Amino acid sequence: MTTLKRVDVHVEGIVQGVGFRPFVYSLANRLGLTGRVHNDANGVHIEVEGAHTGVAEFLTALERDAPALSEIERVTVVSGEPAGHSEFTIAASDPSGTRHALVSADSATCDACLRELADPADRRHRYPFINCTECGPRFTIVRGVPYDRLLTTMAGFGMCDDCAREYHDPGDRRFHAQPTCCPACGPRxxxxxxxxxxxxxxxxxxxxxxxxxxxxxxxxxxxxxxxxxxxxxxxxxxxxxxxxxxxxxxxxxxxxxxxxxxxxxxxxxxxxxxxxxxxxxxxxxxxxxxxxxxxxxxxxxxxxxxxxxxxxxxxxxxxxxxxxxxxxxxxxxxxxxxxxxxxxxxxxxxxxxxxxxxDRAIHTRADDSVVRRMSGEVTVLRRARGYAPEPLVLRRPAPRPVLACGADLRSTFCLAQGRRAFVSQHLGDLDKHDTLRSFVEGIDHYCGLFGIRPEIVAHDLRPGYLSTRHALEIQGVEHVGVQHHHAHIASCLADNGESGPVIGVAFDGLGHGTDGTLWGGEFLRADLTGFERLGHLACVPMPGGPAAIRQPWRMAAAYLRDDHPDLDVARRHADHWADVAAAPGSPLTSSAGRLFDAVSALLGVRDTITYEGQAAIELEQRADPAETGVYPAAVTGPGPLLVQGGDLVRAVAEDLAAGTDPGVIAGRFHNGVAAAITRACVTLRQATGLTAVALSGGVFQNVLLLERTVERLRAAGFRVLRHVRVPPNDGGISLGQAAVAAARS
The missing domain is CATH 3.90.870.40 (DHBP synthase)
Incomplete structure (x- = not known):
């Protein structure tokens, strides 16, 4: 007599809306097992019983052969007494309990659906909404979990007989595919x-x-x-x-x-x-x-x-x-x-x-994601459709639920609970009313989808940020302020599954410093719980404050002051150059972004900008990637360490006055920045003993700078961490804030 074995299996991860229940059904039937499978608020629950060998093979194949769009985080198996099931079935979803199920990102149309789309004999020939369990809309149509049709924007489209037959046929590719439809019953x-x-x-x-x-x-x-x-x-x-x-x-x-x-x-x-x-x-x-x-x-x-x-x-x-x-x-x-x-x-x-x-409604807006291969690895520069809302795993779990509100530019928020960190899709800049509304509505939607009720709310230290204001308006929670550049480095650590400490190099446009100045070219000793500012780019005035961001020539004036008055940039702005160069009452900044702006204006690349980071982006485009020359910049310290960015600007001005090609000058400048970063990190290694460097901030979206910096740091014996899954720009700030708040809990 064959002895039966029964196990209850709970699968967590991205297992809803990806064909996981049909896969389980087919696997169980192929192995001659009985039981049932259903979605619940935490994932997929399976009861399976049969011969010992069959159950053992089922558990092995469950993870080995899982659907391509699934991502299993954890499988829990508990043995029990056989219940005497006569067949294996797909049961109705159980929506009770605290919600922890994951939602899949939207997925591109699969090859099987494309073959049907092109087949004149197929009933979905040229039907724009074709999909199956392996492709199509997911996150953007989901209103709630468990992931069932009634909780999506497809709820109003009743399936025709043909679609219903496919939906209920275990052998069909559209078995329990929630957006299933056709020209007879679907969107038009x-x-x-x-x-x-x-x-x-x-x-x-x-x-x-x-x-x-x-x-x-x-x-x-x-x-x-x-x-x-x-x-x-x-x-x-x-x-x-x-x-x-x-x-x-x-x-x-x-x-x-x-x-x-x-x-x-x-x-x-x-x-x-x-x-x-x-x-x-x-x-x-x-x-x-x-x-x-x-x-x-x-x-x-x-x-x-x-x-x-x-x-x-x-x-x-x-x-x-x-x-x-x-x-x-x-x-x-x-x-x-x-x-x-x-x-x-x-x-x-x-x-x-x-x-x-x-007429298929979009429940959650999601822009296209943007990626770039940088220094041998793919870096996500804008994380949205196709990636969100799939979670990242925190090295230090959040013992209490966290909401991190991010920054104002390239806004994202992050919800963290346990080891999961859900970074939202790219939302845009919060100075727009509609973006702020999406930010607030998005937080509510994510909280509902993933069953998270924040007890800690993390935010930037800059009080003027709308994200900070929103965070501080939330009542009944613990508020945690996280310095902007510490958040950048913490984001890089979290992206790499590390906790530090590291030498953190945070180069960006601007961030609120703890000393009242505007930071942006920082060398930190950082881990997930705190940081120490070990050094920075030497501060210069930022003439006109925000005007200097919109008009990079002002930073050229701030760096040069009375030097090289015969340069084209000074002549182009002769009416205002002297007053701007004097910069009375201007805020001080260590910003690396403003250093790149100054050089861009000097070379005649960009005097004014129409979008954020434009001057630096176009300077990179101008640079000759074959140039190996290096402009020197003094590095003094530590205590604190200072990198003299002005040395680079003066070298640029001298070569420009000598008639050197601007592409060569731009190449030498990029090499000079990379060399200065490396010298600074070597100096700090001697002082701290740290041998790992984390690179973060929007300036490291510059491929030429990143590659030259990584190359030099590795040659100097450093282990280098850089962003891969979340952006190095402010789109990654919310993850860093969440990681810090979790580590401090």
Whole structure:
């Protein structure tokens, strides 16, 4: 007589909405086991019984063969007495209990669905909302957990008989796929003009006709609206730029497939894997000479932000258009992306000539993610669609629930409980009312989804930040202030699963310092609980305060003062140069970002900016990557250590006056900054004994600087930590704040 064994299995992680229950059902039936599986508020619960060998194989295969979109965090197995189940079934979800289940990020359309999309004999031929358990919308349509259709924006679409048959068939690819639909029962695509009037004809074909005629079309995607024009059409790209009030910042481009993408950019195997992966981010790649892209798409930029289609709608548009599209966020410059139909028609009515929309609501807006390969690793520069809300694991668990409110620029928030840290999708800059509303609503949504009620609220020390104000308005919690640059380094530590201590190099635009000055070029001894400021870039005045951010030439004046009055930058601003150089009453700053601004203005790259970080970004573009010369900068200390950024600026000015090529000068400046960072870290190693360096802050989005710095630090014997999963810019600040608050609890 065969002895039966029964186990109760609980699986936690990303196991809802990814085909996990169908996988369990098929596995159990293949092994001749009985029992049941259902979703609950914490994940997936399984009762399985049968022969000992079958149960053992089931437990092994459960993790070994799990669905591609799943991510198992923990499996708990408890033995019990057999209950005498006669078959294996999928039971109704149990919504009771405290919510800890995870929600999957949205995933690009899979190959199986694309084959059906292209098959004239298939009932979903050319259906823009095709999906299955392995692809399609997830986070952006979820209203609550457990992940069931009734708790998504698909709740209003009743399944037709054919879809219901697939949904309930254990052998079908759409078995319990919650967004399952077809042309007979699912969302419908429409094309409307700027007044909202529906246009006749096939919406996709009509939209393509408009794009070929140079029109701007707003396209409703997974997490919001995009604005689209043909990428090779200069007049259309320039029109879009003017209407969107986006003077210089590059547009993203979507290519139909890898073959088309390779005509635009240099793409190696690693880049191809990024472009074709399930997250489908925008990938910053080297632009090919002569790429068929209008000048206005990426003004003066050696790179393109490139992505491939991630919805069936994108595939259909690109296939019919047969050329790449500009696909940029559906907003006016610096506003959050539009995601509701009525709001899009209002806000984008003066930009778009037509709207390609549908009636599947987006519950949570999510912009496209942006990644770049830097110093041999992929770095996420904007974490949103395809990545959020999947959690990161904290090295030091949060014993009490934490909300971290982040910074104001590139805003994100973070919720942490136990070892999980949920960094929100990129929200934008909080100085916009709609972004602030999304920030507040997003916190409530995440708290509900993941069953987190914060007891600790972490925030930046700068009282003027709207994120700080919101944090301090929350009652009945413990407030924890975290210095901006400590948060940067803590974010890098958390990103790497470490707790320190390290030598932290935090180079960014500005942050509120503990001494009343504006920090931004910092050398810290830091761990997750605290920091000590060991050194910094020598402070200089920031003439006009915020005006110096918008007008980088002011920083050139601050650094040079009366030196080299014959330089072009001084002549261009002769009427104000002397007064600005004197800088009476100006705040002092150690900002590395302002140092890059000064050099950018000196070289005539950028005197005024239209978006944050523009001067430094364009300076990097100007730099000759083959240049090996190095400008010297004095490093004195420690006690405190000072790096004389003024030495670099004077070297730039001298070479410029001597007629040296600006690309060579920019290359030498970047090398000089990397060399100065390395010398400073060597000096601090001698004083502290620390051999690991963490690099964080928006300045380290600069590929040339990061690669030269990492190379020099490693050659000097350091172990180097840098960002991978969260941005080095302020988009990663909330994770750092959460990690600090958790470690201090």
């Amino acid at each position: 695509l429409r094309l409307r003009d700027a007044r909202g009037t529906e246009l006749c004809g096939d919406p996709i074909s009509c939209a393509v006709t408009l794009l070929r005629a140079g029109r701007v079309v707003a396209v409703k995607g997974l997490g919001g609206f995009h604005l689209a024009v043909a990428a090779a059409d200069e007049r259309a790209a320039a029109t879009l730029r003017a209407r969107k009030h986006r003077e210089d910042k590059p547009f993203a481009v979507m290519a139909a497939d890898l073959a088309q993408a390779r005509r635009l950019c240099e793409i190696d195997d690693a880049a191809a894997a990024l472009l074709t992966g399930r997250a489908r981010p925008i990938v910053l790649l080297p632009r090919r000479a002569g790429a068929p892209v209008a000048t206005s798409v990426a003004l003066g930029n050696r790179s393109l932000g490139l992505m491939l289609p991630y919805t069936a709608l994108h595939h259909l548009l690109l296939a019919e258009l047969a050329e790449p599209l500009v696909l940029t966020s559906g907003n006016v410059s610096d506003e959050p992306i539009a995601y509701e139909d009525a709001d899009a028609l209002t806000r984008l009515g003066g930009i778009a000539d037509a709207f390609l929309i549908h």
